[in-house]
Amino acid sequence: MILLPELDARQLTSPLGRASPLTKLAVGFAWLAALVATTDPRQTLVILGAGIAGAIGLGRVPVRRFLRAWLPFVAAAAGIAAVNTILGAANRDPAARELLGLGPLRITEPALAVGVVLGLRILAIAGIGIAFAQTTEATTLADALVQQARLPDRFAYGALAAYQAVPRLSLDLGTLVQARRVRGMGRGWSPRLLLALLVLALRHADRMALAMDARGFAATGRTRYRIVRWSAVDAAVALGGLLVLAATVALR
Amino acid sequence: MRGAVVERGAVVEPGAVVARGLGFTHAGSAEAALRDVDLEVAPGECLLVLGPSGSGKSTFVLALAELLGRDVAGRLDGTLEVGGPVGVVFQDSGTQLVMERVEDDVAFGLENRAWTRGEMQARVPQVLAEAGLDGLGRERTATLSGGQQQRLALAGALAPRPRLLVLDEPTANLDVDGARAFVDRLAALHAAGTTIVLIEHRVELAWRLADRVLVLGRDGRPVDLGPPAHVVRRSGRALLDAGVWLPADVDAALGVASRAARPPAVIGEPLAVGHGIGFGYRRRVPVVRDVDVSVAAGDRLTIVGPNGSGKSTLGRLLVGLLRPDAGTVRLMGDAPHRLRSDQLARRAAYLFQDPEQQFLATTVAAEAGLGLRDDELARLPELMDALALPLGRFGARSPYALSGGEQRRLSLAGILARSPRLLVLDEPTFGQDRATYQGLLAILGARLDDGVGLVAITHDERLVADLGGRSAVMSGGRLVGGTMAGAPTTGGTAATGGSATGGSATGGAA
Numbered sequence: 001m002i003l004l005p006e007l008d009a010r011q012l013t014s015p016l017g018r019a020s021p022l023t024k025l026a027v028g029f030a031w032l033a034a035l036v037a038t039t040d041p042r043q044t045l046v047i048l049g050a051g052i053a054g055a056i057g058l059g060r061v062p063v064r065r066f067l068r069a070w071l072p073f074v075a076a077a078a079g080i081a082a083v084n085t086i087l088g089a090a091n092r093d094p095a096a097r098e099l100l101g102l103g104p105l106r107i108t109e110p111a112l113a114v115g116v117v118l119g120l121r122i123l124a125i126a127g128i129g130i131a132f133a134q135t136t137e138a139t140t141l142a143d144a145l146v147q148q149a150r151l152p153d154r155f156a157y158g159a160l161a162a163y164q165a166v167p168r169l170s171l172d173l174g175t176l177v178q179a180r181r182v183r184g185m186g187r188g189w190s191p192r193l194l195l196a197l198l199v200l201a202l203r204h205a206d207r208m209a210l211a212m213d214a215r216g217f218a219a220t221g222r223t224r225y226r227i228v229r230w231s232a233v234d235a236a237v238a239l240g241g242l243l244v245l246a247a248t249v250a251l252r
Numbered sequence: 253m254r255g256a257v258v259e260r261g262a263v264v265e266p267g268a269v270v271a272r273g274l275g276f277t278h279a280g281s282a283e284a285a286l287r288d289v290d291l292e293v294a295p296g297e298c299l300l301v302l303g304p305s306g307s308g309k310s311t312f313v314l315a316l317a318e319l320l321g322r323d324v325a326g327r328l329d330g331t332l333e334v335g336g337p338v339g340v341v342f343q344d345s346g347t348q349l350v351m352e353r354v355e356d357d358v359a360f361g362l363e364n365r366a367w368t369r370g371e372m373q374a375r376v377p378q379v380l381a382e383a384g385l386d387g388l389g390r391e392r393t394a395t396l397s398g399g400q401q402q403r404l405a406l407a408g409a410l411a412p413r414p415r416l417l418v419l420d421e422p423t424a425n426l427d428v429d430g431a432r433a434f435v436d437r438l439a440a441l442h443a444a445g446t447t448i449v450l451i452e453h454r455v456e457l458a459w460r461l462a463d464r465v466l467v468l469g470r471d472g473r474p475v476d477l478g479p480p481a482h483v484v485r486r487s488g489r490a491l492l493d494a495g496v497w498l499p500a501d502v503d504a505a506l507g508v509a510s511r512a513a514r515p516p517a518v519i520g521e522p523l524a525v526g527h528g529i530g531f532g533y534r535r536r537v538p539v540v541r542d543v544d545v546s547v548a549a550g551d552r553l554t555i556v557g558p559n560g561s562g563k564s565t566l567g568r569l570l571v572g573l574l575r576p577d578a579g580t581v582r583l584m585g586d587a588p589h590r591l592r593s594d595q596l597a598r599r600a601a602y603l604f605q606d607p608e609q610q611f612l613a614t615t616v617a618a619e620a621g622l623g624l625r626d627d628e629l630a631r632l633p634e635l636m637d638a639l640a641l642p643l644g645r646f647g648a649r650s651p652y653a654l655s656g657g658e659q660r661r662l663s664l665a666g667i668l669a670r671s672p673r674l675l676v677l678d679e680p681t682f683g684q685d686r687a688t689y690q691g692l693l694a695i696l697g698a699r700l701d702d703g704v705g706l707v708a709i710t711h712d713e714r715l716v717a718d719l720g721g722r723s724a725v726m727s728g729g730r731l732v733g734g735t736m737a738g739a740p741t742t743g744g745t746a747a748t749g750g751s752a753t754g755g756s757a758t759g760g761a762a
Contacts (some may be wrong), residue, residue, distance in 0.1 A: 022704070079485070121428055136353055137352070139353060157350070160352065173607070175610065178604075179575040179604060179609065180612060181594070182600070182602045183597055183622060184598060185612070186593045186671070193612075196612055197609060199611075203652060204346075204347055207347035208347050210324075211340075217350075223367055223368060224363060224369065225356060225363055225372050227369070
């Protein structure tokens with residue numbers, strides 16, 4: 001059985017764990033915007049460092065767990081950096097300073113700079129995403145969306161139910177693939193699988209909606225078992241997030 | 253009756269139900285699923301709803317849950333008064349647990365009914381303790397066992413203190429012990445004065461609970477209503493003819509011949525042989541541990557055991573859908589996971605527990621005929637008739653639009669049409685009424701006589717008895733009772749039995 005990452009108590013009681021998911025989302029998106037806006041490697045490095053420090057320091061995400069989540073992105077970042085360095089438009093600019101010339105392969109300094117920034121950007125985005133995912137429970141996010149962002153219950157808890165269905169969907173896919181194989185249809189992938197998976201997902205959602213309504217799910221007038229409140233932690237996290245942005249601006 | 257108003261809310265006293273001329277027609281359907289139901293249920297009563305598949309039992313439950321016309325589009329006729337609040341439990345726990353954590357799921361129904369936070373904090377632990385789930389409040393619902401999940405579904409339905417509890421085959425996915433424990437809990441609730449309306453195929457368990465029985469016919473009309481003994485006396489024959497399951501003692505009273513013993517198996521050459529099989533989906537979490545198994549031609553092996561005991565995983569290992577971490581599996585001499593898909597499909601078939609998870613086509617005819625050779629396609633109509641899914645009537649329908657029992661038979665058709673030598677069937681009788689069950693048994697019997705080897709993974713005690721052959725009990729990934737390896741014990745001739753054991757060594761060495 002495949003499960004969504006289980007967070008331990010240390011992560012959940014950490015400062016980031018106690019902050020509202022909305023605060024973390026706001027800081028995260030502000031940092032993402034800054035990352036996309038800048039091509040300066042130093043600014044990118046500041047946000048990258050802040051993301052890692054936030055996850056491990058403020059989120060108390062175990063280093064091993066962080067690395068395990070981060071590693072696939074390191075590979076992706078290296079690939080993106082390499083591709084952009086090799087294929088960069090600046091390589092065709094005769095005026096650009098050449099770092100390496102091997103027959104048709106010519107790598108210039110501006111192309112390398114772009115490649116490095118794009119690679120760092122991927123690493124930073126992944127770090128921010130991990131800091132959020134490793135300190136936020138799905139249920140808390142749904143509660144915050146309803147109680148703090150005032151989103152409709154039906155949307156937030158519907159999304160929560162869908163999120164929980166993700167592991168089931170991967171089990172469904174595994175079984176469909178096996179069913180194809182044992183019926184002589186081959187081992188490989190087929191568009192038919194996608195259609196079957198879509199049908200299963202829709203039927204699952206249908207039954208889930210029925211079960212929710214059978215338990216009196218109402219759009220309005222619900223009370224709350226778990227309360228999500230703004231606290232000083234949120235102010236501190238927001239302030240810290242702004243300070244990091246200020247630091248990147250100061251580097252200009 | 254058209255467009256009549258259905259009364260909602262506590263017009264009648266809590267826990268009571270009054271239906272007058274109740275009917276329902278699904279949107280887009282010409283035929284009513286349920287019609288002319290006149291019924292009064294008194295507070296504290298337990299009503300067992302019986303009927304062949306397609307008789308509107310589930311529709312009746314949805315009506316009581318006040319979901320018809322709201323979540324399920326269609327036209328309601330007549331009047332229905334339900335003295336709520338109503339608690340509802342469905343068959344599949346995977347789609348009725350709403351929240352991620354156990355305690356949040358129990359609280360969900362309370363939040364919907366606007367209980368205060370203090371009330372909820374007092375009620376949630378109490379309900380969990382009653383369900384035998386204390387201490388599990390912070391667990392993810394997905395990590396619970398099947399039996400625990402279904403007890404949680406019941407706990408969630410009971411949390412708001414409903415006066416009426418309606419349940420649609422709540423034990424269908426549970427093992428025997430889990431089902432018994434669940435029905436015991438219902439008995440306690442019944443004794444405490446909760447009104448219960450129950451659809452249950454495991455009549456042996458549910459029969460003793462029932463104060464009255466409502467029998468629905470194939471057209472969705474009530475056939476009979478009354479105390480169990482009266483219904484049996486008045487309508488016993490009709491119930492049998494309609495294919496409704498009845499407890500063994502009722503069967504005997506109605507003069508139903510006890511099952512004819514299958515003739516002793518003629519055991520042939522070994523088909524599948526496994527030695528010391530071990531497997532885990534994740535490292536260090538073995539699901540199957542050190543299992544020896546052999547299945548020969550004409551042989552039948554039933555595997556029972558609690559939910560999560562590794563039965564289905566073992567079945568998938570036998571037909572090469574998974575590769576063992578330890579030990580060896582040989583299917584007619586080859587490691588099955590290395591076989592090409594088309595070779596595998598001629599040697600073995602696997603029936604998955606959830607029929608919907610194996611549908612690959614969009615019509616019944618296409619699904620049944622998927623990947624068949626011309627000669628197999630030519631024999632398909634006959635097979636579909638035998639499975640009570642005549643292509644003329646069902647061929648153009650969507651597999652997903654069938655009832656659960658029909659889906660089960662369609663998924664069987666897809667693999668039986670191919671005549672593989674080894675059949676590994678996970679819950680082959682799920683959702684079958686008496687008539688379709690007998691039809692299925694006849695088909696399997698004929699295949700066994702032709703030298704097919706059969707492995708049935710099941711919670712169905714009746715099937716275990718009817719198939720005969722060897723029976724094995726698995727728990728925690730191990731064999732804990734009966735036998736899976738060695739000579740069959742069905743009383744087959746000693747000579748052929750011996751050859752099966754002798755042959756298994758050859759199979760293992762190949």
